[in-house]
Amino acid sequence: GQQVMQIPQYQHVQEGEDFTTYCNSSTTLSNIQWYKQRPGGHPVFLIQLVKSGEVKKQKRLTFQFGEAKKNSSLHITATQTTDVGTYFCAGLGTDSWGKLQFGAGTQVVVTP
């Protein structure tokens, strides 16, 4: 079955630095979504990528969808303390009906 892997599992970042988290699927995806969960909170939708090679930006966050639609990345520039949380990618398989496969998430800790 479809599996979605995320690396790294943990990311300690100095405030002001950049970092990237990666998401890889064992199968081709119809689309990929990214969510953020703050400590003690619930996952909140950030963005959806649908097209091969698509790149989207949200302020300091840059999301990419691979050409083969099997991988994705989230790059954050000039990390701030507000970026603390766990970032999940979630992939929809080409034969799935509304069922997203979530990665294990990257837990981000920001040091001032």
Added chain:
Amino acid sequence: ETGVTQTPRHLVMGMTNKKSLKCEQHLGHNAMYWYKQSAKKPLELMFVYSLEERVENNSVPSRFSPECPNSSHLFLHLHTLQPEDSALYLCASSQVRLAASYEQYFGPGTRLTVT
């Protein structure tokens, strides 16, 4: 902030108890989901209901019993749970169509502790 509400927010129950979790969405979506989130584990999809029909049951033990009486409400009935069932149970809703999925909106979750 969210159009998905869950009650109760916290629940402590013994292994012989029966309880129910409730979820309500006010977004007009046609699909609802139950997820289990345990420490250091990925989000585990438990059940999916689309148009009030269960379309997914991810090999969940029978001590968890979902119910979807209409497109806005979703329940998770619990009985004779085990301590390893302690987790955050998240409800979500979305609008879906074949081979496409819009974003999922999550409720705040129910923190369940089984003693």
